[in-house]
Amino acid sequence: MSNSVISSKADIGNNFSIKNFSVIEDDVVIGNNVEIGSNVLIANGARISDNVKIHHGAVISTIPQDLKFEGEVTTMEIGDGTVIREYATLNRGTNYSNKTVVGSNCFIMAYAHVAHDCIIGDRVIIANSVQMGGHVEIGDWTIIGGLVPIHQFTKIGAHVMIGGGFRTVKDVPPYILVGNLPLRFEGVNIVGLRRRGFTNEQIYNIKDAYDVIYKSGFNVSDAVKEITAKGNVPDEVKLILDFIEKSDRGIIRG
């Protein structure tokens, strides 16, 4: 710890460890049981919860790579139990949403970039060298394969799996597997859903909804009408419909 520079103004919890040559700036809050590796930069605005591990060379809460940024005070929040591996870079927010968020129990692998104003849910896995533009949103339990570039403002739903290397420029609705170029629906993430305790009935409801959205020949808006026309839309399907309604970039193709 003696070779690191830690601001006396930083608010640091109990049982904290830090290796050599790291820097912690003034406006930083760190919870309990946090481990910081060597050569890590924790810049102003970082809000790091309990049990987080940040590995060698990671750069946390540096200013946004956004020409509109004018030095406003914003944060970069990291939830409980999240692990950030070597050389990952995470920027803080702009005045668009005032914060960048990585949820609890996430795993951000080496060289990944989480840009300004990104909102990442809980238990998300971001593989090596995933590169996000600003304002990206990713739902809980989603897995992004290595080297995936994600266009700014793209939304990715919960329980999604994106295959490694596939360019993601459209919104990806929840519960599905996606791959190919251009990015396409490859099926419902049945294995992931079973592991997380979804019932047969919930899984079949999701599958039926995606059969209408992607396999029936309807365009997306007609598919949504078709699903809602039947009435009694289950919660898991409502999540899909809400996602589609809020999509600004349009959802990926079937």
Place this chain on the structure above:
Amino acid sequence: MFDKNYEIKCKIPDIAKFRNIIKKESSYIYSKETQTDIYYRVKKGRLKLRIINNEIASLIYYERSDKTKIRTSNYIISRTKDFKQLDNILRSQLKLLTVVSKVRHIFIKNNIRIHLDRVKKLGDFIEIEIIYKEIKSAKKQMKELIEFLELNKNDFIKHSYSDMLIK
């Protein structure tokens, strides 16, 4: 009511190599079947009608956790020759989930079943099933078989053929 299985499934590049290895072990009884598994939608577990060589069928209900790569399952089987009518009844009451078509090479020795499957649209797989009363002895048998067949645990698959097809 339920019998218990301890089982693994593994993707393999080609059935022939494994068929030759197992056939050398002469204590296994060998047979070959064409199987059509019709899965129906049920609230819990899995329900399938397995039609064998288009001659006889088994209605099988089973529950299995897909959380680990080596899995245990509980199952109930009822055998019938009148499978076409049974299928009609089931389809009238339950939605069809998917149909899995495969050619299965079966090797049986005591409580051990080894299946080499060529599954339509999915490829070649090996399955090992150990019917057990004591899980400890089943685990020991499984370990020996995995070593004998030189299977790589990284290649084990947690999900069923039906799940792989209904995506």
